[in-house]
Amino acid sequence: MSDQFGTVSAEAIIEGTATDAYFDRTERTLKHAGKNPHVVAEVTVDQFPTGQFELVTGIEDVARLLEGRDIDVDALREGRLFDGGPVMRIEGPYLEFARFETSILGFLSQASGYATNALRARRAAPDSQVLSFGARHVHPSITPLVERAGLLAGMDGISHVAAGDVLGREAGGTMPHALMLCFGTGNQEAAWLAFDEAVDEEVPRVALCDTFTDEVDETLRAAAALGENLDSVRIDTTSSRRGDFRHILKELRWELDAIGREDVDLFVSGGITPDAMWELQDVADGFGVGSYVTDADPLDFALDIVSIDGEAISKRGKLSGVKDVYRTADGGHHVGLAHRDGPEDGEPLLEPLIRDGEVVREFDLDDAAERAAADAKLVGFE
Secondary structure (H helix, E strand, C coil): CCCCCCCCCHHHHHHCCCCCHHHHHHHHHHHHHCCCCEEEEEEECCCCCCCCCEECCCHHHHHHHHCCCCCEEEECCCCCEECCCEEEEEEEEHHHCHHHHHHHHHHHHHHHHHHHHHHHHHHHCCCCEEEECCHHHCCHHHHHHHHHHHHHCCCCECCCHHHHHHHCCCCCCCCCHHHHHHHCCCCHHHHHHHHHHHCCCCCCCEEECCCCCCHHHHHHHHHHHHHHHCCEEEECCCHHHHCCHHHHHHHHHHHHHHCCCCCCEEEEECCCCHHHHHHHCCCCCEEEECHHHHCCCCCCCEEEEEEECCEECCCCCCCCCCEEEEECCCCCEEEEECCCCCCCCCEECCEEEEECCEECCCCCHHHHHHHHHHHHHHHCCC
8 A cells, every 4th residue: 555545556556456355366376287278258347238338438447457467368449338348358368457357347337437427427417517526525536537437438627636636637626615604694796806806717616605604696797897808607506405405596697687687698517416516507518526526435346257278157147258249220239149240230339459468559538538428429329
C-alpha cells in the first residue's frame, strides 16, 4: 500500500500483488506441478444477449497492465455498447496473466458501471448541457475514473481539477454555497459581485441563487447586481425543500423573461437523475449530475477459461469454446463461436489490442465518445 491515504500503489498493480490471495496459491501450485497450459480466457457479464446494453471502458488500463507479457488480447473498442458475450479475450500461457485477473476485472467493472449510468444521464436530455459533478462522492485517487466516464458518455464538462490534469481537460465550476455563506445572510449581492471581480473573464458568471431566500428573489437580485455579466443561475436546492421543482423553474423563467433577461440560462443540480432530467429538460438549460453516476453498481464482469491447449472447456454454467461478438446493421448484438461464420451483415466487435505483448491500438477519448454516441443511437440505448 502507499504511505498516504490507504490506497494501493500503481507499482503493486503492475507487479501483480494487487490480486486475490488464491491467485498467488494457484500460481504456486501450477509451478509446483510443472503446469502452464496455453489457454483462451474471456471476460463477460452475460453469456447470452439480454436486451440490456451497457457501455464498456477500462480497456486502455488493461492494455497498459498486460503490455509486455507473452499473450495476445482482443477486446471491444472503448465506448462500444455490449449485450452479452465477451468484451475481451486473452490467449497465452496461463501464468502470464493469472495473477492479474483481479485488477483486470476491477479496471473494467467500476469504470464501465460509471460510464453506463453517465450515458443514461446524457441520453435523458440530449439537447441540454450536462456536466459531471460526481468527483466528491468517490475516493480522490479515482476521480479521473468518474470524470473520464462522464466525458466518454458525452457529458460537456467536468468539475475536478486534478482529474482534469490527468485527462488533459480543464475543469469548470463557479461557486458553492460555502462562498455565499462566508459573505453572510443578506449579502448575496456582495458575494456575486466579488466573484465577478475575482475570477478570470472566460469563466461563465453562474450565480448560485437558493442560499438564503426564495429562488425567484435571489435570481432577480443576481440579475440586477450583475447585469449583462450574468450568464446563468444555478439552483441546487436540497430535494427536501424543493416542492414542485418544475414549477419553480417555470416561475424563474417567467420572471427572468418578464424583465427582458431571456439570455440568462437555468442550470440545476443536486441529486439529479435521468428521470428528473427527462421531466425538466424543457424548462432547464443544463444539469449537473453526480451521485447518479457514482452510485452505479460495478458491472459484474467475470474472467473464465474457455479453451485449454486448443480444446474447448468451461466450468458449469459457462459456455465453452472461443467466441466472437457482432453488431448487425439493425443494432443487434450477436454471440457465436469464433471458428464459425457470423451474421451476414455483422461487424466483429473484438479487435486486436495486444499482439505478442505489444499494444497495437491507439486510444483517444473523443473518438470513444463519438463511438458511444453512435452505438447508443443504433441500439436504442436508454
